[in-house]
Every structure is written in structure tokens, then in C-alpha cells.
Amino acid sequence: xxxxxxxxxxxxxxxxxxxxxxxxxxxxxxxxxxxxxxxxxxxxxxxxxxxxxxxxxxxxxxxxxxxxxxxxxxxxxxxxxxxxxxxxxxxxxxxxxxxxxxxxxxxxxxxxxxxxxxxxxxxxxxxxxxxxxxxxxxxxxxxxxxxxxxxxxxxxxxxxxxx
Amino acid sequence: xxxxxxxxxxxxxxxxxxxxxxxxxxxxxxxxxxxxxxxxxxxxxxxxxxxxxxxxxxxxxxxxxxxxxxxxxxxxxxxxxxxxxxxxxxxxxxxxxxxxxxxxxxxxxxxxxxxxxxxxxxxxxxxxxxxxxxxxxxxxxxxxxxxxxxxxxxxxxxxxxxxxxxxxxxxxxxxxxxxxxxxxxxxxxxxxxxxxxxxxxxxxxxxxxxxxxxxxxxxxxxxxxxxxxxxxxxxxxxxxxxxxxxxxxxxxxxxxxxxxxxxxxxxxxxxxxxxxxxxxxxxxxxxxxxxxxxxxxxxxxxxxxxxxxxxxxxxxxxxxxxxxxxxxxxxxxxxxxxxxxxxxxxxxxxxxxxxxxxxxxxxxxxxxxxxxxxxxxxxxxxxxxxxxxxxxxxxxxxxxxxxxxxxxxxxxxxxxxxxxxxxxxxxxxxxxxxxx
Numbered sequence: 001x002x003x004x005x006x007x008x009x010x011x012x013x014x015x016x017x018x019x020x021x022x023x024x025x026x027x028x029x030x031x032x033x034x035x036x037x038x039x040x041x042x043x044x045x046x047x048x049x050x051x052x053x054x055x056x057x058x059x060x061x062x063x064x065x066x067x068x069x070x071x072x073x074x075x076x077x078x079x080x081x082x083x084x085x086x087x088x089x090x091x092x093x094x095x096x097x098x099x100x101x102x103x104x105x106x107x108x109x110x111x112x113x114x115x116x117x118x119x120x121x122x123x124x125x126x127x128x129x130x131x132x133x134x135x136x137x138x139x140x141x142x143x144x145x146x147x148x149x150x151x152x153x154x155x156x157x158x159x160x161x162x163x
Numbered sequence: 164x165x166x167x168x169x170x171x172x173x174x175x176x177x178x179x180x181x182x183x184x185x186x187x188x189x190x191x192x193x194x195x196x197x198x199x200x201x202x203x204x205x206x207x208x209x210x211x212x213x214x215x216x217x218x219x220x221x222x223x224x225x226x227x228x229x230x231x232x233x234x235x236x237x238x239x240x241x242x243x244x245x246x247x248x249x250x251x252x253x254x255x256x257x258x259x260x261x262x263x264x265x266x267x268x269x270x271x272x273x274x275x276x277x278x279x280x281x282x283x284x285x286x287x288x289x290x291x292x293x294x295x296x297x298x299x300x301x302x303x304x305x306x307x308x309x310x311x312x313x314x315x316x317x318x319x320x321x322x323x324x325x326x327x328x329x330x331x332x333x334x335x336x337x338x339x340x341x342x343x344x345x346x347x348x349x350x351x352x353x354x355x356x357x358x359x360x361x362x363x364x365x366x367x368x369x370x371x372x373x374x375x376x377x378x379x380x381x382x383x384x385x386x387x388x389x390x391x392x393x394x395x396x397x398x399x400x401x402x403x404x405x406x407x408x409x410x411x412x413x414x415x416x417x418x419x420x421x422x423x424x425x426x427x428x429x430x431x432x433x434x435x436x437x438x439x440x441x442x443x444x445x446x447x448x449x450x451x452x453x454x455x456x457x458x459x460x461x462x463x464x465x466x467x468x469x470x471x472x473x474x475x476x477x478x479x480x481x482x483x484x485x486x487x488x489x490x491x492x493x494x495x496x497x498x499x500x501x502x503x504x505x506x507x508x509x510x511x512x513x514x515x516x517x518x519x520x521x522x523x524x525x526x527x528x529x530x531x532x533x534x535x536x537x538x539x540x541x542x543x544x545x546x547x548x549x550x551x552x553x554x555x556x557x558x559x560x561x562x563x564x565x566x567x568x569x570x571x572x573x574x575x576x577x578x579x580x581x582x583x584x585x586x587x588x589x590x591x592x593x594x595x596x597x598x599x
Contacts, residue, residue, distance in 0.1 A: 067354075069523050070420055070431075073561040079520040080563055080586075081227075081244070106353060110321055119321045121345075123353035 051142045056131075056150065060139030063132050067125060068140075076144030082120045084113035087144035096137075096151050100159040103133055126163075130156040201262040201594060208591050209567075211552040215505070217596045218550075221581070222255050222264040225588030229276040230327060230495060230571035232285070233581055234302030239264065239573070239590060241583060242278040242287055244325075251275060252287055254304070255590065262592065270307030276325035276397075277338070278571075286336075286376070288326040290319040293338065295376075314338065314374050316382040318367050322351070323395040327495075329408070331401045336376040337408055341395035342369035346415050346467050347451035354421050358467035362451050365391055369450060371399070371410065371442060392448040392480065393440075397517075398496030404510055405540025408442040409484070411493035411514055415454055415465070416521040422466045430472070432525035433458070437493050438483035439514065439535070439542075449480035457486035485542050491529030492517035494570045498537070501578025504595045511536045513549065515569040515582060520562045527559040532569050532582060550593065553584060 053061065071083040078085040086092050091099060091113065106124035110117045125133065130153040138150035203217030210218050227244035234240070239255040250269030258265055277288035284295040285304055294310035313336065317326060323341025330336050342364050343351075350356035362369070367383065370391035374381045389408070398411030419431030426434065435454035440446070449455075453462045453476040462480050464470030487493065494517040499508050511534055518530035534549040535542050554565035562568070571583035580593040 065524060066423065067420065070417060070521055073520075073523050073563075075561050077561055077563050079561070082520060106350065108321070108351065119324065121322060121351040123356075124350060125354075127355055 051147055053139070053142065054150070056135045057139040057142060059132075060135030060137070061143075063128065063136040064139055064143075067128070068136070071120065071122075076140065076146075078118070079120075080116075082118055083122075084111065084116070084118045085144075086140050087146060089113050092140055093146050093148040096155060097159055099137055100133060100151065100156050101163070103128075103137065104156075104160055104163060126160075130154075130160065200596065203594055203596065208589070209552050209555055210550050210591065210593075212550050212593065215595055215597055217594050219262045219592045219594060221257075221262065221590040221592050222267070223587060223589045225253055225583075225590065227585040228253075228570065228583040228588040228590065229325070229585055230278045231573045231581055231583045231590070232278050232280040233573045233575045234280055234298075235282070235576050236302050237575060237577075238302060239581065240278055240280065240285055240287075241571075241588075241590065242276055243274070243588075244276060244585060245274050246272055251289075252278070264590070270304065271310075277327040279328060279330055281330060281376075284376075286313065286328070286330070288328055288338070290324040290326060291315065291317050293326065293328060293336070293374075312380050313376065313378055314381050314386070317372075318343065323368075323413075325395075325397065327397055327399050329399045329401055330376045331408070332403070334376045336374045337371050337389055337399060337401075338374065339393070339396035339399060339410070340368045340370060340372055342393075342450065344451070345394075345417060346421075346465060348467060352417055352421070358451065358465070360468070364451075369393060371396065371408070373444075389444055390442045390446040390448070392446075392450045392452075394450040397492075397494040398439075398514060400496045400498050400512075402441075402498050402510075402537075402540050403500070404537070405441065407540075409496060409498070409512070410440050410442055411496050412438045412440060412448065412450075413492060414438065414489055415450070416490070418466070422472075425466055425472045428525055432519075432522035432528075433489045435489055436483060436486035437489060437491050437516075438487070439485040439493070439496070439512065440481055441484045441541075442481075446481050447479075449476065449478070452476070453478065453480055455483050455486055457488065460486075485535055485546055487514075487516075487533070487546065488528060490519035490521040492519060495572040497572040497574060497580070499574060499578075499580070501574050501580075503578025504580075507536060508534065510538075510540075512542075513572050513580065514546075515572050517570055517585075518554070518559065518562060518565060518568050523561065527562055527564075530554045530559060530565055530568055532572070550582065550591075 072086050076087040104126045106122045108121040133156045134151045134153040141148040203219045207218040208220040226247045229242045229244050231241045241253045243251050249272045251273045252271035254268045255264035256266040273289035275289040279286045286295045293314040296304040296310045320343035322343045328338035345352045347362035348356040371389045372386045373389040374386035395413045396410040414435040418426040419428050436457035452468050456463050462476045464474045493514045495515040497513045514533045516529035519527045531548050532550040533546050535546040536544040553567040567584040567586050570585040573581040582591040
């Protein structure tokens with residue numbers, strides 16, 4: 001059999017092959033990261049348009065970027081071994097009282113989040129106002145692929161009173 | 164020679180199968196067998212290196228491969244951060260001489276990072292203890308189920324609990340006990356929480372402790388605090404020329420989160436310096452009271468202790484031997500004493516940068532192995548990137564975007580440099596093939 005000798009030709013072939021493979025497998029990975037323009041009425045499925053951010057959630061995004069992003073990252077996926085994800089966790093989309101408690105009180109106990117534990121400490125954010133906490137939680141409950149109802153400042157106030 | 168830059172640009176998940184398919188062809192046509200040299204990978208395992216160096220991927224899928232050590236026969240011992248199938252240490256052997264591990268055994272049912280070899284023992288650390296295993300004449304562990312416990316009861320409060328260590332030529336063992344805190348606030352990493360004065364953590368952590376390598380069940384009272392004021396040390400190696408210890412420290416985090424009025428996100432992404440310290444007995448590197456600002460080139464008072472980002476410390480704390488940009492995560496340090504690499508590398512320091520997480524929302528940095536030339540036991544030139552491309556992506560927005568992260572370093576008997584990756588558990592072997 002004839003072996004390809006010309007390395008340039010060879011590399012060209014390789015690139016063509018790779019490009020083909022990429023086109024074949026490539027989906028639309030570049031999801032719009034910013035604000036979503038449309039809302040759809042699709043029932044709860046894995047693949048869905050991100051929900052529209054309300055004014056409160058937009059304010060919550062700013063709180064997130066100021067107070068949470070270093071640890072939980074811009075994509076909400078956290079850091080393996082250190083800080084847990086906020087994407088797809090029951091702590092975020094589940095019981096609101098528990099969620100408010102974590103943000104107000106912080107946590108340094110090695111929570112098990114989707115089967116893994118994380119070594120860092122989550123600081124208390126009691127310095128945020130009821131409204132700020134409500135906004136940031138409404139934001140994370142509707143970002144990074146999450147979808148859940150919003151959190152009200154009144155509920156944050158109630159939970160804070162119990163702490 | 165292989166052309167690394169062009170090859171690495173096409174290495175990604177989707178093209179791996181083509182590379183695998185075609186690498187055989189390239190190898191057959193470009194690397195004549197029988198030269199007595201090991202055939203490195205055509206894509207250098209995805210890494211970019213200086214001219215003349217090649218890479219052979221020895222093994223993959225080992226799990227969170229942390230520090231590693233290579234015995235005189237070339238067998239590799241890798242410490243896993245988390246046990247898999249009850250095994251925290253993996254031994255890799257190459258029985259057919261092609262440089263790739265074809266035999267794997269495991270033992271040691273504990274998590275952890277540290278591992279060290281001398282001619283008689285393998286030492287490994289959990290997050291609280293250091294164990295040693297006697298070796299036979301082939302450098303193999305005699306009884307993997309019955310190690311001696313050399314050190315026990317070191318503090319583990321989750322944060323910074325890895326216990327990297329090294330041993331000098333005189334039988335002294337030096338172990339990092341990381342501070343279980345970012346900046347010694349009453350409530351860790353919490354805005355507005357005051358700092359403790361003095362910082363009580365330093366009594367049992369935040370420093371290097373010295374023990375005997377041949378002691379049994381030593382704990383705090385049996386050793387001594389060799390150096391203090393070190394937040395968390397991951398790279399630790401003895402320098403034979405200076406005849407002293409050198410370490411790499413992970414600097415503090417969250418300057419912007421905690422003091423937004425003093426530090427913007429850009430400043431917070433690059434400050435403070437990650438530091439390489441020369442550590443003589445009794446040294447104090449200043450944590451948590453101060454940190455080193457590599458841009459102002461001075462030791463400044465930490466904001467928790469009254470600093471404003473500029474105020475210089477008046478205390479006599481240690482200045483780094485080398486100051487790197489912040490948060491890059493220097494996870495291992497190795498002084499190169501081999502004969503394989505060019506003269507420039509002899510006795511110089513390699514530092515494996517695990518890569519940052521504390522730079523968000525700015526782009527992350529690190530994820531490479533750096534080199535610092537040394538002369539007579541002190542740095543003799545600027546640091547440079549030696550091996551890059553671990554992450555396999557152009558831009559690392561978040562750490563989990565990285566496909567691989569360098570973590571541990573070891574030198575083989577022939578002078579090869581081994582690098583571990585703790586994302587998928589790859590072991591890279593860097594070989595100098597000459598300038599031809």
C-alpha cells in the first residue's frame with residue numbers, strides 16, 4: 001500500500017477529517033449567555049429556553065456577580081472539590097426556607113451536593129437586605145438551566161427572624 | 164521533530180479519534196524504531212513545550228492524580244486525592260519497555276495528596292497522617308496492607324487539608340499543615356467578619372512542621388513548627404545546593420468579595436502573589452497579617468488587619484524568592500537534578516500550576532508548568548512557561564472548563580519529568596529528544 005509521504009498533504013487531510021467530524025457532531029453550543037428574549041410555554045423538560053429575567057432577577061444577577069461569582073463561577077457550575085454547583089441542585093430549586101438559610105447563615109459542613117462534597121466554606125450573607133437575598137435567589141433559581149418559582153422578600157424576612 | 168503548535172491546535176474531544184487512528188501512521192513514518200529512544204506521542208499529549216522536548220502519555224483515567232514519585236526502575240507511584248475501589252495509591256509499571264504503563268496495582272485506603280520515595284521506603288500522606296511502606300530490592304512495596312504510621316493526628320478541617328511533605332538528606336520530614344481559613348476571620352470568607360488577633364490557627368496549622376522520617380506515631384508534641392505564616396503550601400522540595408527547604412504557597416482569596424471598596428475585580432484576580440519561598444528554620448511568611456503584592460513589590464498589610472492595599476508592613480516577614488501572579492495555584496515544586504535536560508535546567512525549579520478559580524469574573528490563569536532557573540541555590544533569572552496546553556481550550560472562564568490540570572511533578576531515573584493531571588488522571592512524561 002502507498003503511505004502518504006507529503007506531510008503537508010497529510011496534515012491537510014487530517015484537518016479536513018477533523019473539520020468534517022466537527023461539523024458532523026457540532027450542535028449549537030453557543031447559547032446566548034445574556035438575557036433571553038423569548039419565553040416559551042413548554043412544559044418542564046431538560047432542554048428549554050431560559051426564562052425571562054424579571055426586574056428583580058436582573059437586580060439579583062448584579063448581586064450574584066458581586067457576591068457569589070468568584071466561588072460558584074459565571075456558569076454556576078462551581079469548582080470541583082472546592083465549591084459546589086448551583087446548576088441543577090436540589091438546594092437551589094428545592095425548599096426555599098432551606099435555601100434562604102444557607103445564604104443568610106453560610107455553611108461550612110461539607111454538604112453533599114449531587115453526590116460530591118466540597119472543601120471550601122460558604123460565607124454568611126446576612127448583610128444583604130431581604131430584597132437583595134430574594135432577588136439573588138430568584139435569579140439563581142432561574143439561571144444556569146434552573147427553573148423554579150421566585151423567592152419573595154417577605155419570606156426572606158420570615159426566615160431571617162427565625163435565625 | 165514534531166511540530167507541536169500545529170498539532171495541539173487540532174486536539175480536542177472530537178478529533179481525538181482521528182488522531183488515535185492516524186497516530187500509528189505518523190509514528191510509523193516519522194519515528195524510525197530501533198533508535199533505542201522512546202517514541203513520544205505525535206501530539207505530545209496535547210502539550211506545548213520548548214523546542215527539543217517531547218511528551219509520552221504514560222497512563223490516563225487514574226482519577227484525581229495528585230503528587231507522584233518514580234522509583235529507580237521507573238515504576239510510578241501516584242497518590243489519589245479520593246480513593247477509588249478502596250485504593251488511594253496506584254503503582255504503574257511498564258513491562259515491555261515502550262514507556263507506557265501496562266500494569267497497574269493499587270493499595271492504601273485513604274484520600275490525600277502527598278507521596279515521597281527514598282531508597283528504602285515509600286511514604287504517603289492522608290489528610291491527617293503520614294504512612295511509610297518498606298520496599299524490596301526492586302523498589303516494590305513489601306506489604307501494602309501494613310504501613311508504619313510515621314505521623315498522626317494532624318489537623319483536618321476540610322479547607323486546605325492536603326498534607327504534602329518532603330524529606331531532606333538527614334532524615335527530617337517536613338509537612339505542610341494548611342490553615343483551615345482564608346484570612347483568619349472569625350467567620351471564614353465572610354464580609355464584615357473581623358480578623359482574629361493574634362490568629363489562633365497558627366498554633367496548629369498555617370505552617371510547616373518538622374518530624375523525623377523514621378519516627379513512629381509522632382504527633383504535634385513530637386515535632387516542631389519549622390516555619391509559620393504560610394496559608395497553604397502545596398509544593399515542597401529540598402534544595403541540595405542551598406541545603407534548605409523551598410515551598411510554594413497558595414495566597415489568600417476574595418479580596419474584592421470582602422473589600423470591594425479597596426479592590427476591583429481585576430486587582431482581586433491578580434493579587435496577592437503566589438509565592439515561592441526559601442524557608443529556613445524559624446521563618447515567618449506573614450499570613451494572615453500581610454501578603455506580598457508583586458506589582459508594588461512589597462509586603463502589604465492585609466485589609467482584615469488594617470491594610471488599605473498600599474500600607475507596607477513594618478514586620479520582618481519573608482519576601483518571596485519568586486512572586487507569581489495571583490491564584491494560579493502552585494501545586495507542586497521540583498528541583499531538577501537529572502542529566503537528560505539541557506544544562507539550563509540543571510538544579511532549576513519546576514512548578515506545576517493547577518490553575519486559578521478565584522479570578523472570576525475575569526478569565527482564569529495558570530494550568531501550566533513553569534520553570535525558574537537557579538544558580539547556587541537561588542533563582543538566577545525570570546520564570547517562564549515550560550509546559551502549557553493542559554486545559555485543551557482557548558479560554559478558561561471557569562476551572563471545570565479545563566480538560567486537564569497539572570498537579571504533581573516527579574523526576575524519573577533517566578531524568579524524564581513526570582507530570583500528573585487530577586481531572587482525568589493523566590500521567591505525562593516529558594523527554595528531551597535533542598535539538599535536531
